[in-house]
Amino acid sequence: LAKTTxxxxxxxxxxxxxNITCSHNNIATNDYITWYQQFPSQGPRFIIQGYKTKVxxxxxxxxxxxxxxxxxxxxxxxxxxxxxxxxxxxxxxxxSYKLIFGSGTRLLxxx
Amino acid sequence: xxxxxxxxxxxxxQFGKPVTLSCSQTLNHNVMYWYQQKSSQAPKLLFHYYDKxxxxxxxTPDNFQSRRPNTSFCFLDIRSPGLGxxxxxxxxxxxxxxxxxxxxxxxxxxxxSIL
Numbered sequence: 001l002a003k004t005t006x007x008x009x010x011x012x013x014x015x016x017x018x019n020i021t022c023s024h025n026n027i028a029t030n031d032y033i034t035w036y037q038q039f040p041s042q043g044p045r046f047i048i049q050g051y052k053t054k055v056x057x058x059x060x061x062x063x064x065x066x067x068x069x070x071x072x073x074x075x076x077x078x079x080x081x082x083x084x085x086x087x088x089x090x091x092x093x094x095x096s097y098k099l100i101f102g103s104g105t106r107l108l109x110x111x
Numbered sequence: 112x113x114x115x116x117x118x119x120x121x122x123x124x125q126f127g128k129p130v131t132l133s134c135s136q137t138l139n140h141n142v143m144y145w146y147q148q149k150s151s152q153a154p155k156l157l158f159h160y161y162d163k164x165x166x167x168x169x170x171t172p173d174n175f176q177s178r179r180p181n182t183s184f185c186f187l188d189i190r191s192p193g194l195g196x197x198x199x200x201x202x203x204x205x206x207x208x209x210x211x212x213x214x215x216x217x218x219x220x221x222x223x224s225i226l
Contacts, residue, residue, distance in 0.1 A: 032212045043201050043217030091212050101153035
């Protein structure tokens with residue numbers, strides 16, 4: 001059964017680097033991996049997207065191994081305002097193509 | 112300068128009474144999506160429009176329908192809401208739908224309550 005899974009929660013402190021991993025063992029061959037951030041009572045917000053190896057933008061890095069069955073979102077030097085739920089989104093290919101959000105990781109950043 | 116706008120933010124309806132949620136976008140994107148998100152769960156895709164082409168997910172109940180009269184607007188109709196349909200409904204857009212899982216722009220959702 002295809003599943004896109006993430007750790008349920010993570011704790012960190014301000015200034016630390018946080019790495020959140022998503023397992024997507026049935027990802028569609030040509031599909032990108034996208035990560036979103038969601039605050040309570042708001043829609044998800046795009047963070048970063050990648051296909052393979054490493055991608056970096058002004059807020060995060062995304063690491064994707066060669067087999068693409070997982071990906072790791074890296075947030076450098078988190079602050080209190082990074083407390084949110086983080087989701088990966090991939091297209092899964094089973095009998096048909098389907099966009100699937102990961103189960104979500106609730107990140108708590110402490111002072 | 113909100114780009115994906117959902118109205119209303121909160122909607123209350125009665126069990127079995129049809130309800131319509133609306134979404135508008137100023138991005139001129141080709142694709143519009145509707146997701147259902149229940150408490151402490153990930154968003155679940157219900158369907159999407161690529162331009163005028165409607166694409167229903169296999170497990171979306173028939174109770175859920177959608178209309179897209181033009182590029183800017185999309186509606187979610189729930190014909191006979193049940194208690195299990197209480198959720199946040201999220202609208203999103205993307206420029207394209209090419210395999211590549213284009214970045215999506217989300218509205219802030221409509222929270223639907225069923226009495």
